[in-house]
Amino acid sequence: xxxxxxxxxxxxxxxxxxxxxxxxxxxxxxxxxxxxxxxxxxxxxxxxxxxxxxxxxxxxxxxxxxxxxxxxxxxxxxxxxxxxxxxxxxxxxxxxxxxxxxxxxxxxxxxxxxxxxxxxxxxxxxxxxxxxxxxxxxxxxxxxxxxxxxxxxxxxxxxxxxxxxxxxxxxxxxxxxxxxxxxxxxxxxxxxxxxxxxxxxxxxxxxxxxxxxxxxxxxxxxxxxxxxxxxxxxxxxxxxxxxxxxxxxxxxxxxxxxxxxxxxxxxxxxxxxxxxxxxxxxxxxxxxxxxxxxxxxxxxxxxxxxxxxxxxxxxxxxxxxxxxxxxxxxxxxxxxxxxxxxxxxxxxxxxxxxxxxxxxxxxxxxxxxxxxxxxxxxxxxxxxxxxxxxxxxxxxxxxxxxxxxxxxxxxxxxxxxxxxxxxxxxxxxxxxxxxxxxxxxxxxxxxxxxxxxxxxxxxxxxxxxxxxxxxxxxxxxxxxxxxxxxxxxxxxxxxxxxxxxxxxxxxxxxxxxxxxxxxxxxxxxxxxxxxxxxxxxxxxxxxxxxxxxxxxxxxxxxxxxxxxxxxxxxxxxxxxxxxxxxxxxxxxxxxxxxxxxxxxxxxxxxxxxxxxxxxxxxxxxxxxxxxxxxxxxxxxxxxxxxxxxxxxxxxxxxxxxxxxxxxxxxxxxxxxxxxxxxxxxxxxxxxxxxxxxxxxxxxxxxxxxxxxxxxxxxxxxxxxxxxxxxxxxxxxxxxxxxxxxxxxxxxxxxxxxxxxxxxxxxxxxxxxxxxxxxxxxxxxxxxxxxxxxxxxxxxxxxxxxxxxxxxxxxxxxxxxxxxxxxxxxxxxxxxxxxxxxxxxxxxxxxxxxxxxxxxxxxxxxxxxxxxxxxxxxxxxxxxxxxxxxxxxxxxxxxxxxxxxxxxxxxxxxx
Numbered sequence: 018x019x020x021x022x023x024x025x026x027x028x029x030x031x032x033x034x035x036x037x038x039x040x041x042x043x044x045x046x047x048x049x050x051x052x053x054x055x056x057x058x059x060x061x062x063x064x065x066x067x068x069x070x071x072x073x074x075x076x077x078x079x080x081x082x083x084x085x086x087x088x089x090x091x092x093x094x095x096x097x098x099x100x101x102x103x104x105x106x107x108x109x110x111x112x113x114x115x116x117x118x119x120x121x122x123x124x125x126x127x128x129x130x131x132x133x134x135x136x137x138x139x140x141x142x143x144x145x146x147x148x149x150x151x152x153x154x155x156x157x158x159x160x161x162x163x164x165x166x167x168x169x170x171x172x173x174x175x176x177x178x179x180x181x182x183x184x185x186x187x188x189x190x191x192x193x194x195x196x197x198x199x200x201x202x203x204x205x206x207x208x209x210x211x212x213x214x215x216x217x218x219x220x221x222x223x224x225x226x227x228x229x230x231x232x233x234x235x236x237x238x239x240x241x242x243x244x245x246x247x248x249x250x251x252x253x254x255x256x257x258x259x260x261x262x263x264x265x266x267x268x269x270x271x272x273x274x275x276x277x278x279x280x281x282x283x284x285x286x287x288x289x290x291x292x293x294x295x296x297x298x299x300x301x302x303x304x305x306x307x308x309x310x311x312x313x314x315x316x317x318x319x320x321x322x323x324x325x326x327x328x329x330x331x332x333x334x335x336x337x338x339x340x341x342x343x344x345x346x347x348x349x350x351x352x353x354x355x356x357x358x359x360x361x362x363x364x365x366x367x368x369x370x371x372x373x374x375x376x377x378x379x380x381x382x383x384x385x386x387x388x389x390x391x392x393x394x395x396x397x398x399x400x401x402x403x404x405x406x407x408x409x410x411x412x413x414x415x416x417x418x419x420x421x422x423x424x425x426x427x428x429x430x431x432x433x434x435x436x437x438x439x440x441x442x443x444x445x446x447x448x449x450x451x452x453x454x455x456x457x458x459x460x461x462x463x464x465x466x467x468x469x470x471x472x473x474x475x476x477x478x479x480x481x482x483x484x485x486x487x488x489x490x491x492x493x494x495x496x497x498x499x500x501x502x503x504x505x506x507x508x509x510x511x512x513x514x515x516x517x518x519x520x521x522x523x524x525x526x527x528x529x530x531x532x533x534x535x536x537x538x539x540x541x542x543x544x545x546x547x548x549x550x551x552x553x554x555x556x557x558x559x560x561x562x563x564x565x566x567x568x569x570x571x572x573x574x575x576x577x578x579x580x581x582x583x584x585x586x587x588x589x590x591x592x593x594x595x596x597x598x599x600x601x602x603x604x605x606x607x608x609x610x611x612x613x614x615x616x617x618x619x620x621x622x623x624x625x626x627x628x629x630x631x632x633x634x635x636x637x638x639x640x641x642x643x644x645x646x647x648x649x650x651x652x653x654x655x656x657x658x659x660x661x662x663x664x665x666x667x668x669x670x671x672x673x674x675x676x677x678x679x680x681x682x683x684x685x686x687x688x689x690x691x692x693x694x695x696x697x698x699x700x701x702x703x704x705x706x707x708x709x710x711x712x713x714x715x716x717x718x719x720x721x722x723x724x725x726x727x728x729x730x731x732x733x734x735x736x737x738x739x740x741x742x743x744x745x746x747x748x749x750x751x752x753x754x755x756x757x758x759x760x761x762x763x764x765x766x767x768x769x770x771x772x773x774x775x776x777x778x779x780x781x782x783x784x785x786x787x788x789x790x791x792x793x794x795x796x797x798x799x800x801x802x803x804x805x806x807x808x809x810x811x812x813x814x815x816x817x818x819x820x821x822x823x824x825x826x827x828x829x830x831x832x833x834x835x836x837x838x839x840x841x842x843x844x845x846x847x848x849x850x851x852x853x854x855x856x857x858x859x860x861x862x863x864x865x866x867x868x869x870x871x872x873x874x875x876x877x878x879x880x881x882x883x884x885x886x887x888x889x890x891x892x893x894x895x896x897x898x899x900x901x902x903x904x905x906x907x908x909x910x911x912x913x914x915x916x917x918x919x920x921x922x923x924x925x926x927x
Contacts, residue, residue, distance in 0.1 A: 118186070133824075145817050147745075161498045163420070164524075188206075189206070191649040195599075197579070239293075255489055256280065281563055304326065319371050321368070325366075328361070329360075359390040361388045383421070414452070414453045425439075438503075439502075447494075450488070473544055491528075513585070515583070521578050523576050526659075529567045584600060603654075608622065622680075632652055650690050655684065661682055701749065702751060711741040720809075721851045740782065766836075815849070819845045825840075827840045843869075857901060866895060869889065
């Protein structure tokens with residue numbers, strides 16, 4: 018059966034299940050769910066596992082006091098027309114409660130968010146909202162912005178946030194002035210856990226495996242004895258002599274050969290160089306500890322919560338990677354590349370909350386460390402080098418990402434009509450990539466009479482027939498944020514809010530790329546394995562040198578300073594009509610500057626200093642007790658990310674592709690319009706239909722260049738204009754199954770259907786006289802900027818936009834005890850990842866269809882409550898495909914099997 022036929026069948030099934038919700042309002046209530054607004058219990062003493070929340074209780078918690086911390090609003094949002102937050106919120110929002118997150122079974126927030134209407138998650142945990150790339154989404158933690166530990170991004174990757182530390186996630190798709198102006202597609206606000214309803218202690222552990230990785234062939238290297246913890250023992254520190262060269266701002270070319278050799282001999286050689294075959298990659302494992310309690314302080318409640326976890330995961334990708342200058346011909350570069358990643362994530366959170374009738378305050382400290390240890394081996398051909406020759410490339414790397422976030426949020430009721438909110442945070446993110454090693458060996462495949470070693474891989478260390486390099490990268494970013502809001506209740510139906518927010522972000526990024534260099538290296542030495550080839554003996558005896566490929570500006574500094582002030586009015590005009598509107602004034606200054614460490618007298622710098630008035634309004638009309646319409650319009654912006662403004666090569670670890678920034682990028686401005694129909698026909702049950710439109714000026718688009726050596730580099734430029742429009746439909750429906758049997762399996766069970774579909778279209782608009790400025794443009798030569806049509810084709814879709822997104826959850830739940838079985842289907846149609854080189858067809862990713870299964874079961878072990886969870890991911894065996902095609906010819910930039918993953922975990926609750 019074809020995938021398209023399978024998808025069509027599933028959509029038909031979802032339509033059949035939705036039909037009763039749309040036609041028969043008499044059969045809509047969940048079997049045990051209380052009426053909207055009714056009190057719900059926290060325990061179920063009659064259940065087989067007392068103290069464990071049932072499915073009904075978890076669902077009820079979703080529409081009760083869901084903890085959502087947002088600027089300019091209550092820390093705990095309680096609906097004005099009922100307990101359902103999505104219904105009561107003045108904007109178009111989606112809320113993932115703890116129950117929603119648990120149902121998906123995902124281990125990180127990025128995985129859970131891909132189930133939300135209009136959202137898709139692209140490699141590395143970046144969320145795309147309504148087809149707009151991650152640059153158009155904004156991530157907040159408890160209402161405060163986050164720094165990114167990724168050089169290529171200013172948006173934090175959400176896959177580093179474990180679900181265990183998050184109480185809820187709010188996705189707001191219509192702009193309101195209380196949020197920062199960088200709100201292109203939407204805001205994703207993560208709220209950490211705060212005051213627990215009752216004391217608890219949870220210990221969890223799990224194992225998992227993947228059909229393409231576990232027990233299969235992979236490549237790894239030693240590194241250090243503590244690598245399994247995600248912390249290096251210190252063996253990867255920058256060697257002292259090299260560090261002194263960095264500190265003294267000395268070029269390697271100014272040093273003597275002896276001094277260069279002394280530096281090279283301080284490198285940790287075999288332990289960071291020797292790639293080893295592992296025929297039995299181990300299973301993944303994870304462990305976590307969560308606990309919390311609360312205290313009655315006499316008129317107030319003090320809550321303390323703490324979590325800690327560690328996970329160790331392996332992933333092997335056997336990928337086909339190709340490139341082509343002429344798509345009418347076979348790929349000029351084609352490699353089979355096997356990559357084994359060992360990812361270790363350690364995190365911890367401590368939260369303290371204090372609540373009383375007149376004040377609510379929260380202190381949060383969050384630490385996340387995500388480490389990736391990579392071993393990689395590739396073999397293939399490159400017609401841009403020796404024709405007919407085989408190339409073998411070996412890479413070893415260690416990437417450390419770390420985030421520390423300290424926050425305070427408070428809400429204070431100063432008097433009956435007046436309340437005051439305040440937020441303050443300090444966050445630091447770091448990324449260190451020491452000892453990125455790359456070796457290239459070449460086999461000419463020529464007749465031995467012409468080349469005595471034509472049948473062997475050799476490395477001359479001359480960049481013609483072999484190369485060896487070692488790269489040290491470091492990133493440090495500090496973010497200071499503060500904000501305050503004052504709300505005055507003019508009448509019981511009208512509230513006015515004024516607020517101010519300040520954000521200061523400072524980043525320092527460095528990258529030093531060093532290459533070994535040899536002249537007349539003897540043939541026996543050319544055939545040595547990498548650790549022998551760069552050993553102390555080879556360095557000294559054969560006179561190896563070091564060459565610096567770091568360019569004139571290996572260090573860049575970036576700053577972003579934003580002042581934002583806003584006024585907002587929330588008015589219940591009539592019992593049926595509510596208006597939320599206001600305007601935000603935002604002043605931003607963004608600077609990216611190369612540090613002139615070699616005293617060249619020239620400092621590359623780019624500054625964008627702009628002020629914006631950003632209006633927004635949303636009108637909600639509740640024309641029936643359970644139905645409402647929303648209409649919203651707004652203006653927002655999107656700034657270039659720091660790394661996109663740096664004209665310096667960077668290798669993306671996910672795609673294994675080189676990126677180079679563009680110092681001439683401009684801000685993008687967006688005009689947004691939304692309309693949405695919502696029908697809340699029962700508690701936790703709804704249908705909504707929405708339409709949206711966006712007009713974008715100066716959208717930033719990725720484009721790809723390729724040279725005659727088939728070196729592929731992706732950069733960025735502003736397209737003149739773009740439009741994006743589409744529609745969304747979603748539903749959530751419960752079906753009582755107790756009629757199937759008065760006793761037995763179905764007596765206390767219900768079925769749940771959660772389905773959504775998003776259709777999106779976008780077009781880049783390029784006029785005959787429109788221009789753009791690529792990174793290769795040199796204004797000093799007096800030439801005019803090139804035509805935009807040299808880089809973009811009118812009518813092509815924007816990068817990252819899929820025409821179709823489908824999410825479907827079908828499950829069974831027991832309303833008397835914790836027992837859930839859920840099938841989760843996700844489908845995304847093809848999307849552009851980059852404009853094709855030289856106006857060739859675009860580079861396309863084809864995400865396709867993925868089917869997952871998650872089962873959760875409450876059990877009792879020795880009188881102690883426990884939860885057993887089993888998972889199967891990518892049951893359909895979806896592959897990762899990224900390609901260019903012309904006619905019948907297809908060139909794969911990345912093609913590999915993702916494999917099917919299986920997991921089991923046990924959580925014990927005390």
